[in-house]
Amino acid sequence: MSSLIECTGWNMWSLVWQPFVLSLGGSTYIIGFFNSLWGAIQSILQLGTGGLADSLGRKKLVNAYYLFSIIGIGLTLIVDSWVYLIPSILLFAVADSLGEPAFTPLFAESVDEKRHGTAFSLLSLTWFLPGFYSQLLAGFLGDRVGVRQVLYITLALEILSLTVFAAFVKETLTEKKPVQLGSLFRGIRETLKPRGEMASFYAMSILDRFGWGLSGGIFVAMIYESFNFTLLQIGALTTATSVTTALALIPVGRLVDRYGSKESLMASAALSAIMFLGFMSTDSYVVFLVLQVLKGLAIALWDPAHNAYLTNAVEESERGRFFGSLNGLKGILCFPASLIGAYLYDAFGFSGTFTASLLISLLTLGFTLRVKEN
Numbered sequence: 001m002s003s004l005i006e007c008t009g010w011n012m013w014s015l016v017w018q019p020f021v022l023s024l025g026g027s028t029y030i031i032g033f034f035n036s037l038w039g040a041i042q043s044i045l046q047l048g049t050g051g052l053a054d055s056l057g058r059k060k061l062v063n064a065y066y067l068f069s070i071i072g073i074g075l076t077l078i079v080d081s082w083v084y085l086i087p088s089i090l091l092f093a094v095a096d097s098l099g100e101p102a103f104t105p106l107f108a109e110s111v112d113e114k115r116h117g118t119a120f121s122l123l124s125l126t127w128f129l130p131g132f133y134s135q136l137l138a139g140f141l142g143d144r145v146g147v148r149q150v151l152y153i154t155l156a157l158e159i160l161s162l163t164v165f166a167a168f169v170k171e172t173l174t175e176k177k178p179v180q181l182g183s184l185f186r187g188i189r190e191t192l193k194p195r196g197e198m199a200s201f202y203a204m205s206i207l208d209r210f211g212w213g214l215s216g217g218i219f220v221a222m223i224y225e226s227f228n229f230t231l232l233q234i235g236a237l238t239t240a241t242s243v244t245t246a247l248a249l250i251p252v253g254r255l256v257d258r259y260g261s262k263e264s265l266m267a268s269a270a271l272s273a274i275m276f277l278g279f280m281s282t283d284s285y286v287v288f289l290v291l292q293v294l295k296g297l298a299i300a301l302w303d304p305a306h307n308a309y310l311t312n313a314v315e316e317s318e319r320g321r322f323f324g325s326l327n328g329l330k331g332i333l334c335f336p337a338s339l340i341g342a343y344l345y346d347a348f349g350f351s352g353t354f355t356a357s358l359l360i361s362l363l364t365l366g367f368t369l370r371v372k373e374n
Helices: 002-023 028-055 058-076 082-108 113-128 134-145 147-168 181-192 196-216 219-226 231-259 262-279 285-313 316-334 337-348 350-368
Strands: none
Touching (some): 002 028, 058 082, 113 231, 196 350, 219 231, 231 285
């Protein structure tokens, strides 16, 4: 329940955040800079916070995540220039570095090992199910009363979500390890040089993050500027993705439980390539809707398969560190993606960014063929 409440707020935030930055005098390149700064700091911190999730417990880190997020959202509501958003970006980065490596193991440890695929589908569903209504609502309100008022709603929902989480969610880690700096540094070394059987999986994960990162963090700003769509129209586009993903996640999770992760990862990478090719080739709103449906299906095929693969590859006592370290490594290597995507958009237009995403998605597909089923 806490995740559904929180994700309703962040879905609304995701639609209006980029237009909000533009309204404060920012540009697409500034949005790309914010995304890169956020990703870089989160990733560096996450190399260590994953180990903290195994030592201090999942719930303490999630509580801290909520507090940093709430302060960050609050600060965005009092600024009148994009420059003063930087402290909020730093707080969001710290929050995510604490939350990401704790949320996923907490969820995995709440179900039987044989149902990890389904469990991670349910976890992803907490984000995409609110997308049925929240992004359309954000677009409607943003067009009529302004984007800042939507951010107030996000703040209220984040506070409510923290209250529910703190009151009702219990710790799932059964055996806490002492905090040892030596083990944190060893985990960083292992991440930078992954075990041989995991190398292709790591490369695939990094390339996928980079390819999507080129356009994902600036997508709303690009179509807002390039095609003059209203926020309600953009909300309909993002809702198409959320609805498709939500409807597909549970069936995909069950298939992953039954047949494994590899085929789902391959299908997702192939659909991503088709989607990026479509975006660079059209300016039709109807075609955009179709491509957003493909996007939703690609996400549904990827998320539960990716998380289940990594969960099944490591022991319970190591999951926080591995999730944190892999996410940290992806972020460190991929943090320039949003900046590069913004530069390509400024230099070559809408198709420039998606051409680069297409090429990288084809490389991702190649590495999915090399991943060994566990």
